[in-house]
Amino acid sequence: MEKVNLVGRVVADPEPNRATELENPAVRARPQARVKPINRQQSVLRPVEVERLVEEDHPVRAIWELVGRLLPADFYSGIKAVEGTAGQAAFDPQLLTSLWVYAYSRGVGSAREIARLCEYHPAYQWLTGLEAVNYHSLSDFRTRHPEALSRLFTEVLGLLSHTGLITLERVMQDGTKIKAFAADHSFRREATLREHLEKAREQVEQMGDPAAEELTQRVAKARERALREKQQRLDSALKQLPQIQATTLSEARASSSDPEARIMASKGGFAPGYNVQISTDAAAKIIVGVGVSQAAADAAELVPAVARIEAQLGQRPQQMVVDSGFTNQATIEAMAAESIDLIGSLSDSVAQSEAALRRRGVSPEFFPQAFVYDPGADRYTCPAGQTLAYEGKEKKGTTTRYRYRAKTSACQSCRFKDQCCPQNKKGRSIVRSEDSPVVAAFKAKMRTEATQAIYKQRAGVAEFPNAWIKAKIGLRQFRLRGLAKVGLEALWACLTYNIQQWIRLVWRPQLLILKSSLG
Numbered sequence: 001m002e003k004v005n006l007v008g009r010v011v012a013d014p015e016p017n018r019a020t021e022l023e024n025p026a027v028r029a030r031p032q033a034r035v036k037p038i039n040r041q042q043s044v045l046r047p048v049e050v051e052r053l054v055e056e057d058h059p060v061r062a063i064w065e066l067v068g069r070l071l072p073a074d075f076y077s078g079i080k081a082v083e084g085t086a087g088q089a090a091f092d093p094q095l096l097t098s099l100w101v102y103a104y105s106r107g108v109g110s111a112r113e114i115a116r117l118c119e120y121h122p123a124y125q126w127l128t129g130l131e132a133v134n135y136h137s138l139s140d141f142r143t144r145h146p147e148a149l150s151r152l153f154t155e156v157l158g159l160l161s162h163t164g165l166i167t168l169e170r171v172m173q174d175g176t177k178i179k180a181f182a183a184d185h186s187f188r189r190e191a192t193l194r195e196h197l198e199k200a201r202e203q204v205e206q207m208g209d210p211a212a213e214e215l216t217q218r219v220a221k222a223r224e225r226a227l228r229e230k231q232q233r234l235d236s237a238l239k240q241l242p243q244i245q246a247t248t249l250s251e252a253r254a255s256s257s258d259p260e261a262r263i264m265a266s267k268g269g270f271a272p273g274y275n276v277q278i279s280t281d282a283a284a285k286i287i288v289g290v291g292v293s294q295a296a297a298d299a300a301e302l303v304p305a306v307a308r309i310e311a312q313l314g315q316r317p318q319q320m321v322v323d324s325g326f327t328n329q330a331t332i333e334a335m336a337a338e339s340i341d342l343i344g345s346l347s348d349s350v351a352q353s354e355a356a357l358r359r360r361g362v363s364p365e366f367f368p369q370a371f372v373y374d375p376g377a378d379r380y381t382c383p384a385g386q387t388l389a390y391e392g393k394e395k396k397g398t399t400t401r402y403r404y405r406a407k408t409s410a411c412q413s414c415r416f417k418d419q420c421c422p423q424n425k426k427g428r429s430i431v432r433s434e435d436s437p438v439v440a441a442f443k444a445k446m447r448t449e450a451t452q453a454i455y456k457q458r459a460g461v462a463e464f465p466n467a468w469i470k471a472k473i474g475l476r477q478f479r480l481r482g483l484a485k486v487g488l489e490a491l492w493a494c495l496t497y498n499i500q501q502w503i504r505l506v507w508r509p510q511l512l513i514l515k516s517s518l519g
């Protein structure tokens, strides 16, 4: 078919009108096109070469190889089926470990989902050799071997250390909040928890014999198990209350879904969660320690983190780099006692005290730096020229705080009172802190350009694994409940992260070299 274009030329029409074409008798007379039919009712048997299900450089091969090389024998010790006896053979721990690691690396954290993927996904089928794996076995395996899993994590660290990817010269510590498997509204006061517990007990007592139930035995047993678990969680929530009460001035509440979870501030606001502490070696961003804490703040988390690194690798890091959440006097003193070089930020503590002054209505021109200290006379002079005399001292840890105060009469009649101390009934006071030699040395060190340059590397190194674990592994919320089990979930995630780093930095480059040497 032809068309006339904008400049009056006759051109071929690239897209002929189908309706107009069909009106053409010549086209109508043409026999109908023959296309291949699709038969979805048929069954097809086709040979599968399992080895060819995944390419040579597929990560699942690397995971299988590494797990096979390093899996501790403890994983096998609990297997009841032994050679020479009857009964069903157990799933190989090397297979179950590899399935979990590969699944986590693809953002899959559910045993049911892995079992489903084993039915059709080539990478999972390659691992299983086309065998089905039931989700109960996968689910039980994830939490059944805490010590062995920790040993596997250590073995992987040993390998990475051997290849020079871990040096422990500089380790960045960071905490990230991960949501617990509990709803915000599951936090209840003691009276409500007792009420719910009473109801749960009544329900358990009223339960009949599962065999006599009209429902299938399986459903009746599942219902009974769910009720008993609910009762246990409520019991546990009541036991957690005294511990929670010690951290709050208001009436304590515990979660009836995950009693060991705590309300924590995260980017989206406050939510039930856990504080996951990750130590990352700066040499190649390898995770050298992981722990889970119920503390909403990081202030006391550095000392246990160093102990975990030492337990995993048999030596302490030379330097720890932390943000202001960790940097406090106790931490500074503890690191000095361990001969670990601490790089941290104290800037937030200054910002916090300035924010407190602002809330009290004090103008920035009357912040403490506007008051001049005279060491000889041991007194301050305020911006209005009045003297703040020594009033007394107090000891906070190893810091001594000296207080100086202006005369009440001077401040009450001062024209700057509304900017300087609007809420004071007495004269304005200033606190001078005298640090312990260790803290003073730390502060002096942190003022140097060299340490500031090191501190600037912190975010890039420390926040990388946190972001990877949330974005790639999808661990934004735990699937398990309780401190011990969420600790295992975090360990699986960090083990997966480290294995991915090994694949990227060691296995793939070695494979490329091998391929190129073979031509």
Ligand code: SF4
Pocket (backbone or CB within 6 Å): 382, 383, 384, 385, 386, 406, 410, 411, 412, 414, 415, 416, 417, 420, 421, 427, 428
């Ligand atoms: S209010 Fe008191 S401390 Fe403040 S500037 Fe006036 S005299 Fe000085």
